[in-house]
Amino acid sequence: MPLKSTFLGELQRRNVHRAALFYAGAAWLLVQIATQVFPFFDIPNSTVRIVVIAVVVGFPFAMLFSWFYEWTPQGIKRESEIVHGESITRETGKKLDRAIIAVLSVAVVLLLANSFVLRKDASSVAAAAVAAPASFATSKSIAVLPFTDLSPGKDQEYFSDGMAEELLNALAKVKDLKVAGRTSSFSFKGKNEDLRGIGKALGVTTILEGSVRKQGDRVRITAQLIQTEDGFHLWSESYDGDLKDVFELQERIARAITDALKIVLVGEQQQRLVPVATSNPEAYALFLKATKVFNLRDGAHFPEAIAGLNEAVRLDPKYARAYARLAALHAIAINYTAMEVDEAWATAERNAQIAIELDPSLAEPHAALGQVYNQQRRMLAARTSLEHAVALDPTDVTAQFWLGTVLIATGYTTQGTAQLDRTLAIDPLLPNALGWRGDEYLNAGDRDNARRVLQQSADAGLSFGEQRLSWLAHAEGRDADAIAYSTRGMRIFLGGFPGDASETLARGLFGKAAERAKAVAMIDAYLAARSGTVAGAAPYGLLLLGEPARALSVVRRAPTNNDALFFQMLWSPQGTVGRKLPQFSEFVRKVGLTELWDQYGPPDQCQRKAPGDYVCD
Incomplete structure (x- = not known):
C-alpha cells in the first residue's frame, strides 16, 4: 500500500482529524471570548496576546497527543494499549463528533449574539447619516467616540470627554490617517449604536472606545480599538497613572493605535504624538471644563469657563492653549452672552496674541482673530487670519467652518460652498x-x-x-x-x-x-x-x-x-433687490468689502469697474 494512503488511513483510524477540528473550534471560541470579554474586566491586552500565542503553539502538541493517545469509553489511553475493534472506534468517533458539534454550536451562538444582540440594529445610525455627505471608508481611518465616565461620583464627564477629544486631535494630525471630526463622533454619545452603522455614517473602518476612572489624583484610562466591519477587537489596554502623567498616558494610547493600524510616523511624530501642553494638572482640568462649555456653545456658562481659563493661565502663565481657548470664547461671546462688544473683542485679541507668541504653531488663536476681525468688518484681515489658521492645521474644524462662512458672507459663495464641503468631509x-x-x-x-x-x-x-x-x-x-x-x-x-x-x-x-x-x-x-x-x-x-x-x-x-x-x-x-440698489456700491465700500475684493478679485455676482468700485446683480 502506498505510504500516503497508509498515513492518511492511520490519521483517520486514530481520530487525529477529529481532534484537529475540535481543537480549532475550541481555540477560535477561546480567542473570541478573550478579545470581547477581557476588556470589560480591565484585563490587559497582553493577556489576550498570551492566549492567542498559546493556542497557536499548542496545536502541534495537541496533534501529537492525539496520535499517541485516544479517547475510549474507559477514558484516555495510550494508542499502543488499545486493541482496536470496530465498535470502539465507532463509539469514540461519535463522542468526538458530538464534542465538535457542541463547540461549533457555542461558537455560532456567540457569533450571532455579537451580530444581533450585543449591538443594536444599524438602522438608526443609517437614518442619522442620511444627510451626511458620502464618506469613503479608507483602510486607515478612525472615529474616537466619547469615553465613558466610570469615576465613583460620576462627575468627571468633562474629563472623560476631554481625554477622547485630546486623542482625536492628536490622531487627526497623523499623516495618512483619516479621523472623523469631534462633533460627528460625539453625536453618538450615550447611544448603543451598531459599530458598522457608525463606521458607515462617519466613513471609518475602526472605532476607538474607552472609559476613564478618575479618583483623586489617580486616573485609569481603558481603551479598545475595534474594526467596524466585524466588531473584531484589534487592540485593548488599560493605563494607570497620576494626573500629572495624563499627557504620557495619551501618548501611549495614541502610539498604540498607530502601531495597531500599521501607520508609519514621520518627522516629529516619530518622537511625540501628544504635546505636553502644561505641567499643571489643575490648569489642565480647568481647560477641559472650559472646552466642554465652548464645544456646547453653552452661553449660560461662558463666564464660568472664562474665569476657569483665567485661573489656568495664572497657574501656568505659559499655557498657550488656555490663552487660545480664552480668545475663542471671547470671539463668539457676543453671540451667546450680553458681554459688551468692545470688551469681548479687545480681550479676544489680547489673549490670541499671547497664545501666538507662546506657540506660533497653534491654529486656534488665528481663527479667533479671524472671527473678531470679521465682526469688526476688517474683512481682508479676517480672511487672511482664517486662511492662515487652516494652513497651520487643516484638521481644525472650527477654522475650516469659519472660513467657509466668511467666504459666503463676503460674496464668494462658490468658494464658500466648497469650503463647507471640506469642513463636512472632516466632520460630516x-x-x-x-x-x-x-x-x-x-x-x-x-x-x-x-x-x-x-x-x-x-x-x-x-x-x-x-x-x-x-x-x-x-x-x-x-x-x-x-x-x-x-x-x-x-x-x-x-x-x-x-x-x-x-x-x-x-x-x-x-x-x-x-x-x-x-x-x-x-x-x-x-x-x-x-x-x-x-x-x-x-x-x-x-x-x-x-x-x-x-x-x-x-x-x-x-x-x-x-x-x-x-x-x-x-x-x-432674496437679497437681489438690495444688491441692485443705487447705494449698494457705497455700502460695500463702507463695510469693508471692496478692500477684500480688490485683493482677491470680484465675488460671484459682482463686476469690477475700477479699484474700489463694483457693480453687483
Missing part, C-alpha cells in the same frame, strides 16, 4: 455647517438635498435650522409650516425684542400684507429704542420684509451683534 454631522450648506443647496434650487441636509441640522438641535427650513417650506407653498418653523427658529436672535417677536416676524415674512406691516413696525420700534449695538435680526428682517434700503442703512452705521445673519441672506436670491 456638524450641525451649523450642515445648516449653511443646506442654505446653499436651497439657493441653487436643489430642494431635495436642501431638505435632507437642513432637516438633519434641525434634528441635531441647531435652533436656527428651523428658520432655514421655513424658506424651503415657503418655496414649496407651505406657508403655515414656514410660519411655525420661523417662529421657533428666530427666537434665539431676537433678544431685546418683545416676547412675541419671533411669531410677529414669521407672520410678516410668510403672511399677509397687514402682518408684514406689523413686523416692520415692530423692528422700527426696536431700532428707535436702541442706542448701542443692534441685533443682526433687525436688518435681516427689514431686507426680507421689503425694506432693503433701510436694511443697508442699519448695517452701514455699525456692526450688529450677528452680521452673518444679514450678509448671508444678502448674497442669496
Whole structure:
C-alpha cells in the first residue's frame, strides 16, 4: 500500500482529524471570548496576546497527543494499549463528533449574539447619516467616540470627554490617517449604536472606545480599538497613572493605535504624538471644563469657563492653549452672552496674541482673530487670519467652518460652498455647517438635498435650522409650516425684542400684507429704542420684509451683534433687490468689502469697474 494512503488511513483510524477540528473550534471560541470579554474586566491586552500565542503553539502538541493517545469509553489511553475493534472506534468517533458539534454550536451562538444582540440594529445610525455627505471608508481611518465616565461620583464627564477629544486631535494630525471630526463622533454619545452603522455614517473602518476612572489624583484610562466591519477587537489596554502623567498616558494610547493600524510616523511624530501642553494638572482640568462649555456653545456658562481659563493661565502663565481657548470664547461671546462688544473683542485679541507668541504653531488663536476681525468688518484681515489658521492645521474644524462662512458672507459663495464641503468631509454631522450648506443647496434650487441636509441640522438641535427650513417650506407653498418653523427658529436672535417677536416676524415674512406691516413696525420700534449695538435680526428682517434700503442703512452705521445673519441672506436670491440698489456700491465700500475684493478679485455676482468700485446683480 502506498505510504500516503497508509498515513492518511492511520490519521483517520486514530481520530487525529477529529481532534484537529475540535481543537480549532475550541481555540477560535477561546480567542473570541478573550478579545470581547477581557476588556470589560480591565484585563490587559497582553493577556489576550498570551492566549492567542498559546493556542497557536499548542496545536502541534495537541496533534501529537492525539496520535499517541485516544479517547475510549474507559477514558484516555495510550494508542499502543488499545486493541482496536470496530465498535470502539465507532463509539469514540461519535463522542468526538458530538464534542465538535457542541463547540461549533457555542461558537455560532456567540457569533450571532455579537451580530444581533450585543449591538443594536444599524438602522438608526443609517437614518442619522442620511444627510451626511458620502464618506469613503479608507483602510486607515478612525472615529474616537466619547469615553465613558466610570469615576465613583460620576462627575468627571468633562474629563472623560476631554481625554477622547485630546486623542482625536492628536490622531487627526497623523499623516495618512483619516479621523472623523469631534462633533460627528460625539453625536453618538450615550447611544448603543451598531459599530458598522457608525463606521458607515462617519466613513471609518475602526472605532476607538474607552472609559476613564478618575479618583483623586489617580486616573485609569481603558481603551479598545475595534474594526467596524466585524466588531473584531484589534487592540485593548488599560493605563494607570497620576494626573500629572495624563499627557504620557495619551501618548501611549495614541502610539498604540498607530502601531495597531500599521501607520508609519514621520518627522516629529516619530518622537511625540501628544504635546505636553502644561505641567499643571489643575490648569489642565480647568481647560477641559472650559472646552466642554465652548464645544456646547453653552452661553449660560461662558463666564464660568472664562474665569476657569483665567485661573489656568495664572497657574501656568505659559499655557498657550488656555490663552487660545480664552480668545475663542471671547470671539463668539457676543453671540451667546450680553458681554459688551468692545470688551469681548479687545480681550479676544489680547489673549490670541499671547497664545501666538507662546506657540506660533497653534491654529486656534488665528481663527479667533479671524472671527473678531470679521465682526469688526476688517474683512481682508479676517480672511487672511482664517486662511492662515487652516494652513497651520487643516484638521481644525472650527477654522475650516469659519472660513467657509466668511467666504459666503463676503460674496464668494462658490468658494464658500466648497469650503463647507471640506469642513463636512472632516466632520460630516456638524450641525451649523450642515445648516449653511443646506442654505446653499436651497439657493441653487436643489430642494431635495436642501431638505435632507437642513432637516438633519434641525434634528441635531441647531435652533436656527428651523428658520432655514421655513424658506424651503415657503418655496414649496407651505406657508403655515414656514410660519411655525420661523417662529421657533428666530427666537434665539431676537433678544431685546418683545416676547412675541419671533411669531410677529414669521407672520410678516410668510403672511399677509397687514402682518408684514406689523413686523416692520415692530423692528422700527426696536431700532428707535436702541442706542448701542443692534441685533443682526433687525436688518435681516427689514431686507426680507421689503425694506432693503433701510436694511443697508442699519448695517452701514455699525456692526450688529450677528452680521452673518444679514450678509448671508444678502448674497442669496432674496437679497437681489438690495444688491441692485443705487447705494449698494457705497455700502460695500463702507463695510469693508471692496478692500477684500480688490485683493482677491470680484465675488460671484459682482463686476469690477475700477479699484474700489463694483457693480453687483
